[in-house]
Amino acid sequence: MKQWIVGSVLGLLALPAQAALNVFACEPEWAALATELGGERVSVYAATTAQQDPHRIEARPSLIARMRQADVLVCTGAELEAGWLPVLLRQSANGRVQSGQPGYFMAAEQVERLEVPAVADRALGDLHMTGNPHVHTDPRRLLQIAGALGERLAVLDAANAAYYRARLEDFRVRWQQAMARWTTQAAVLRGVRVISHHQDWVYLYDWLGLTEVARLEPRPGIPPSAAHLATLTTRLKQQPAAMVLRTPYQDARPAAWLAERTGMKVVVLPYTVGGSPQATDLFALFDETVARLLEAAP
């Protein structure tokens, strides 16, 4: 009896350490990464889906309620969520995840960013002054972010630090093997000329050596206009590109319109986890991204 009581008390005391760390992930790629690194010791909530444009999310009541309960926030940063995350942070009344706290993790801050504007002028479009935020499309950068996130989880939940570090090590090994495979498969893509809808794939191009020749958006954040598409058509007739890339959440029509007139192939890449039925985790996301690019390659 006495043993039973002591056991129960110990059990109750141990409960907080056992309870899962609540992760609020702004985008599906970070939800997937937190799951890879946290396993059953984390409870992950993904605030958005692959069908939603992460620039344009409503600060919905459900998101505020979820953020109030979060122990750690895993987002992209670099102003990607500037239109909604500040509202959630202020309304969540949650001190653990405010800027500067250990529970505030911004993935883009962990890596070197490209396209940092030299001039801050909105005539050039909706610029992100700290650089292009779509960092997860490069698996090398994703691995760096995984290292920082694994370490952050170990700090936040010190009782399980060894568990997170072991999972990070395991992920690192599997990811490096997968990267070696993707890099070999995609070697033929080096120098292939492509067009993108928005500036979503800069880091993917940086990794695979694809050459981006134009974008459907005349300026970042400004939807493709008929005039801009017409100019592109003329340009592409002289200097063709192999394919036009877009995400599942972007308007299908501009890419289709241009492809029809220029003979390019439209490639819809999953962009993030859940962006296609096959892209169920980060490994499958890159398997499919590389496979789709290879299908469309000349």
Add this chain to the structure above:
Amino acid sequence: MNRVISARLAPVLGLVFSTSVLAQGSVTTNAFNPAMSLILDGRFATFDNDPEAYELPGFMLGGEAGLGAEGFALGHSELVFSANIDDQYYGQFTAAVADHGGETEVELEEAFIQTLGLGGGVTVKAGRFFSGIGYLNEQHLHVWDFADAPLVYRGLFGDQLRDDGVQLRWLAPTDLFIELGAETLRGGRFPAGGAANEGAGAFAGFAKVGGDVGVSHSWRIGLSHWQAEVENREAGGHSHDDAHEESASFTGDSSVTGVDFVWKWAPNGNASERNFKFQAEYFQRDEEGDVTVVAHGTTDAGGYDGTQTGWYAQAVYQFMPRWRVGLRYGALDADNDVDDAHVAAHAGLDSEGHSPERWSAMVDFANSEYSRLRLQYNRDESYEDADNQVVLQYTMSLGAHGAHPF
């Protein structure tokens, strides 16, 4: 213990500092400047009737109530500063520059501080702020979907209820959004007045519940209550320029109770291509006290007991990127008992047997998140002579990227 904490935080802090250096290169004093944005609002309006003759029979107008000027005019030009003050507080300051009666006035719209994480889901806000009652009240007018306030906001709150005071909010630790709030306010501004109870003359409370239905729908419903001891509330909106010759004031108790609802839809929750928003609010005001009218050197007073109700519903649809259309209907009703018919007439409390209503339709185009052009038409039956109103408006935002509430 301290050592344990610093050992735990050291890697995190190291990481924060190394990345911020990586991100910014060098840190200067100016890097700590608050986020700044400037809102420019200009319009061209045509009215069939004289906008100076505007009235809402049965309602004592105050605050910003009125139609604004005919022809070319500026709306509110707003300057907003905001930043985290430190790890515990956030602060915001909004100044509006607008023309009132031919003079350019600077008005301190908001100046408040707010806690960032007291724990337990509690947030305290203090200073001057828009009250948390209703749905539209807390939103800045430059994010409204129409160029003017719904009739019920114009009639009851003088467009928007804001005051000096303290607000306490509590957010429940549940997946369903449940928020309770209470405010103690000075009560020196319309629809209160006189700052009774030694400058703590008004009180407000609200409850909001919200959530999602599937991935494409989200909603929020709210209940609000506001009450004040009113001392010498001067009536007369900006359209009443003859207020110097003739003035009406109210002293007594006033309370407003309301319900608000908003529902948003976007295919797969992706609002950037197409989205739809429906919102509706209903308010009832009860007032009891005395009204005094000073006209042509004589003073008349009368007992007043009134109930005024109003509601609006609106739908806004973004049918393709950048383009939206919207439709709004609003109606008011006043049931006032005033002892003296002369006092009732001069105070604007005589409903003249008329129930104000208005239809509005708008189309707007947003070239980017920072600029919007809007064309709006109102069929305004605020008073007996129906008015056709057309407003062409631009609303542009310079500087920091604004984050918009639900």
